[in-house]
Amino acid sequence: MSVKTILLAHGSSDLNWSRTFEELAAPALARHNSSELAFMELSKPSLEDKVKEAKDQGAEKVLVLPLFLAEGRHLRKDVPAMLAEYEERYGIKTSLLPPIGKHPKLSEALADIVSDMIP
């Protein structure tokens, strides 16, 4: 099955915000050419843009990895509702993964960052 991965960040009207996520996602996107960055609101490209694009490129399924540290209302309610709507609109399956903050590799990276910081 042809699968695309969307790294989903919150958006902002501030361009520095989206630039930070572009830089954060850059190594992942460079390593995986079936992955894309999208924003749930305010910034472009939108989640809908990227779901539609995946369908147009022949993908049967989209995995959505939230670039969020924890689950709040957005990940419990808003994003699932958006994905249900896009599944129906574009005839594609979607799967919402846990936010990156729940992944053990992120905890380890944080411990390393604190080690770098502390003299």
Add this chain to the structure above:
Amino acid sequence: MSVKTILLAHGSSDLNWSRTFEELAAPALARHNSSELAFMELSKPSLEDKVKEAKDQGAEKVLVLPLFLAEGRHLRKDVPAMLAEYEERYGIKTSLLPPIGKHPKLSEALADIVSDMIP
């Protein structure tokens, strides 16, 4: 100079939110016993609690590492204002670091997480 490090997360009225940050921070806190987790609002312990505690324990300076992926209004305005207030109130120096999302180790961890996910 005696320095304490505070890992600063946003808070939430949802207990699952703070639990996620406790788990995320656990390896860093275990490795560095001069570091603590605090929340800027809604969850406990608060940033003010931890700045006061650092002062009571004899620290001269507090480094604040934001457990945020990018800088929005909170990190540009609200947190600096809080820290300026606590510096004056408790007679301690503070330094606000860039959010973890800007650290290259976080980008690398994200690339590894995506590698794990993609079959």
